[in-house]
Amino acid sequence: MPKPKLSLSPVPEQETDVGGRLSGSESPSEVARSGAASQASADLSTWAAELQTETGKSHTCSTEDEEDDSTGESEDDQDEDEEWDTDLEIEELRKSHDSAGRGTYLHTCQTYGVIPISYFLRHMKDSELILTHHGLSPKAAKALSLSLTNNTSVVKLNLSDNWLGGEGTAAIAEMLKENCFISDVDLSENRSRVHGAKALSAALRANATLVTLKLRRGEAAQYLAEALATNHKLASLNLSHNRLGEAAGEVLGAAIAENVGLKELDLSWNCFRGQGAVAVAKGLGANIFLRVLDLAYNGFGNKGAAALGEALKVNNVLEELHVGNNCISLEGALSLAVGLKENRTLKSLRVPRNPIASKGCVGILKAVRANPGTVLEFLDFSEIVVKPDFVELCAAVQEVAPGLRIKHDGTTRLFRRDPAKVS
Template sequence: MARPVARDSSDLNRSSSSPKQRGNREIQSPPLPSSSRTHHLIMSGDSKVFSLVGKGLKLDTKADIQPHLDALQQIADLQEVHLGGNTLGVEACQALADVLKDKKTLKVADFADIFTGRLISEIPDALRALCDALTDHTSLVELNLSDNAFGGRSAEPMVNFLKNNHSFSVLKLNNNGLGITGGTIVAEALYEAAQNLKAKGLESKLRTVICGRNRLENGSAPVWAKAYAAHGGLVQVRMFQNGIRMEGIEVISKGLASCPNLEVLDLQDNTATLRGSRAIAACLPKWPKLKTLNLSDCLLKPKGGALVFGALANGSNPALETIQVQYCDLDRKVLDQLGSAIDLHLSSLTKLDINGNWADEEDECIEKIKRALAKHGHEDALLELDEMDPEGEESEGEDEEDGDEDEDEADAETSAKASAQVDDTDELASALAKTSLTDAK
């Protein structure tokens, strides 16, 4: 049976490969929280925002970008720069960097989607210029480099900034083709930054990391886990569509267990199975402020789902507002368990997505969920159930689940072999970067 996209989402990828397929169902990245403002520059005397978003400009040289730099320099207390939907060459980026160096009031540096059509060999120098220009900016809150086809080789130019700017709290690196190598470089830089702060007796200000659709896989997971544990003040972590398997989910969860203020965890479209589900369930009590839990397309299976929902039924996550577990191969028994958890402890739940699991809309387990939501005044929290599969593979039941551990071991061996292969993300990024602005729109 053909299935629609897992949830409402927009394709973020001007310079990405096509959304991946699972069976006949296309899976796309979830929409990211946007920067506070992305409109075009308002040339008023008190404007603090500079934006060229969506203009489709091709700025190769300093002369090309100079008229825009003139406008930028006129903003005395610049707070935000948004450049997405244009393509900037090395010389243009270096000229822009020279101006930004002196804009010490800058809070948001939005450089998403600015290298479309550029050769992969151009990007490191351009990126280094922009990042180095911001390294000593103490007012900076957010750096957004999403939707740029970096590849692993373009991770290193970010290292100086990531290690030495201790002011920013939001890092957006979505859909960059980092791969295992690039992801490891970024995560290691974040870890070193935390260690530097610790040596000075200071605490990290990092609160949000968005690093989805980057093919991070298991190979980079231990370093990410180490980085997350070191930045214990994290509030939001989104790592969807990274090809991370159960061992990676396990180690990342353990790293995040050191983040008691975590409010958003998005692991959509990775593979948890029993091993990863067990780790998530064990860590849920560590996140009492958790508001959003997205495990859609994570292949929890009945036994994994039972562990997660069992943990929720213990009442350690009363702040949960959103639970997303679409297409996780959850059966009626497990969904009934979710209903109990909602009834007992999840009075704040206002969004629940269980579509694509093994039950019928009229089953008692679904009615139980509806009653539990209604009890808390959230009758409309349950999203569409148009892709439920009442004929799901429940008949395999416990026999299949008894083999989950063996399956996890086999999957782990397969994943290890895949991770040992040559990381081809640079080649992919090079091909993607050749896409023209016209083609990308």
């Protein structure tokens, strides 16, 4: 007998009401999973809140730690600074060493109540310092000299035309006793007078580096004579325009004879006459170092020219001689010619503006032609009226000595506008 077939009708769906009864579509396992998820979400929210609180605390701790670290670093830096204090002080001391004397100058200006020279402050480290026409007062000169005492940069100093006077010149002289770098000084037109000249004389006796000194219009340069007799370093000295006079010429003549250092000496415009001029010429004869001597615009006259002629006979070192405008006439020119016959070192002779006339020029030219050992290269007869025989002799002499240049004004009238001829 066949078995009865089972009914295959579906299971009726179960629903849940609002009170929480299960619907027919959700199983108990799904309900369990939903509850678990809700619990996990709540736990996650709680953990996040705790984490935020802990993060805030951590941030606060880290900030405090950073502050502690920065405080520690600053303390370490202070310790390091304290450890390096000695080296920094040494460096500051090195920087404070002012080789140019800037600090000294500013302080001294303040002490003396003078205005600092801005040009000096800008150029105090130059090798050549030019402070001309600044109208320096004696106090300003003192401030400047104190700064230059230890200056190691300046080697050439030009303070001409500043009206330093005796006191200001003396201050510069005191500086030159201590400074061992400056070798060239120009103190012209400062009216150094007796006080300044004596101070410079003392400085020259102590200074061993000064090579060139210019003291034009110093008005008391004869007081340097004593220093010239002992100073062996000074090579060039300019004492022009000092109106020294006859007595000073006698003193300087003796100093020139004893000096063993000068190579260039300018004594022009000094009113040397009579015995003063003769003494200077005799000093030249005894000197064995002088190469260039300028005696222009004095009053040597014929006596002085005769003494120069004798000096040229024995002097074997002089190369240039300038005796223009010295009231030398024909007699004096012929005396010079006697010395030129024997001289073997003179290369340049200038005799312009002297009343030696054409015969005097001819006499000098004949002496040169008669000297086989002459080395003369230049003769200056400017502003002297000459005759045709002189012009002819010039051509004859230059055939024998082709290297000789002769400057003259030809046979035209004196003071013509055309430039002088150079044969």
